[in-house]
Amino acid sequence: MNRVIDFFLGSTMRWLLLALAIAFPLITDNEYHIYVMALAFIWAIAVYGLNIITGYCGQLNLAHGGFFAMGAYTVAILTVDHAWPFWPAFVAAGVFGAVAGALVGLVSLRLKEHYFAIFTLCVGFIIYLMIDKWDELTHGSLGIINIAPPEGFGLVDFTETVPFYYLVLAFLALAVWMTRRISESLLGRTFRAVRISDDLAQSLGINLMRNKLLAFVISTVYAAFAGGLYAGVVRFIGPEEANFIHTFDMIAYLLVGGIGTLLGPIVGTLLVTWLTQAVQSLEEYRMIVFGPLLVLLVIFFPRGLIGSFLGWRGRRLGRQHHERATAESRAAGDTGKDQNPSDGKRSTDGARDNA
């Protein structure tokens, strides 16, 4: 049984998911479904960014949708008004996302908890107002049309749905891989220490500001790249991309999947996207269902699907370990032998969360 559970958390499962994603356009010939999937992948990339600052580092960033829109607008303005090709504009979006993230982070990360959330909420709103009012730069409420699609260099045509799907999938895989590398490194552990307690982290010699800023910049770069891809596939954007509702959607995806877990963002994004598709008539009023759903989730399942699963597995392993330890000590008591401490160590190592 433990082997079955570990299979779902191990690398085989991740490769299986990737293989499924690669096979998806071959299984279905409904182009609309592939398009929806590609869009969901783009949102998932942005949610991975949110997961780093909010999930791992514990700072609720409410300007995330604003950085997404910034990335999208960088690509749109550079390709439409300055006739740049897509790829340089895409790189510029990432650079711009990093610079903007560093500037906002430098000011906002000096604030804690509520102050940080409220401040970033205001930053998100300033971004929205700027996009809406600065007509000369952003075309104001008219939005920008005819954004250049990614060039395929004569090999592929990214205006078609299926090639674009694979492009987005490649970026998503990269995002997941990066997140895994960060999460398992010392940096990821540092972020988690910051989430658990500022004071604790500081007493361990962690430079709070530098690590929070790093997490923040990484998250805004994710958001900006996701926004750039979004501009490349939808090819029309307006000020609504910076609407607060998108930040909320991303928080909902993150919570449903499991905040602070590796697979949570993708599971949550896909699940909620397809549920919304299933009740498409609801689109306009989806918040009537999602709002209370979110409240219920936060109250009863604050760790989301993946997080609850990990918790269940952890408790199970702990119980087994406990049973084995009592059995062993009973046996040790009978034969008068000392208990072997390395057994216990091995099973706790196995319980380390790697999902």
Add this chain to the structure above:
Amino acid sequence: MELFLQQVLNGLTLGSIYGLVALGLTLVYGILHVPNFAHGALYMVGAYVSYFGMVELGLNYWVAMVMAAAAVAFISVVCERLVFHPLRHAPPIHDKIAAIGILLFLEAVVQMFFGADFRRLPTPYNDIYHFMGVTLPAQRVLIICAAFALMGALHLYLKKTMTGSTIVAMAQNREGAFLVGIDANRVAMMTFAIAGALAAVAASLFAPINLVYPAMGHLVLLKAFVIIILGGMGSIPGAIIGGLIIGFAEALGGFYVSSEYKDVMAFVLLVVILSIRPTGLFTKGVR
């Protein structure tokens, strides 16, 4: 000079509305330490209940306002019972997310019943007075008088009555309040009811010179947050003074700097102030 006085009047109008909304927010923060992101939605619902009362039921302006205050106070208490109370021991991030859930839910419900159209709340006070070259629309005068009367009443309630003192005691020292036998649940419910009623009255006062639409609470909520950060979270005089500062900044900035960007003024002010003083303007010592 007349133009300047005119802007001062506008600033006073805006400031008193913002002050009322910020008062509710700061009271709730003082008790539960929750930044209630749903407060803007309560404001919006208040305007719609007044609209419904006046236009659909044909009620008197004041009756409709009282009805709105009662209805929103009720919704606010329900939110406290069903959402914030179960979450009182959860990590702070959960309250905030739950509050956002309530905000979007209320907005979607209102949009389902009334649509996304802009509406105008009628008012019986359409006269315009002139005084020393300044134009004084009756509704604006009414807003200023009503808002300050309400603030005065709230002050008396908190300082002079037993139930009011329990709220203040709880905000000052939670454990101390428990020790002298104050019922935390009762105080929390009462605070949410007052906050909701204040938001509804502010919305009903302001709606005739502004418009009624589902997203009307967003900007007001953000500005109220700016105000309570300026004035110190949980501080009642801070909320009133902060409200006036933001009101004047917006009216004067909108007139002398740029009317296009007047909504950004408050946030720029916040960014500047928090960059210099991360704990807010009127707070003493460290957190």
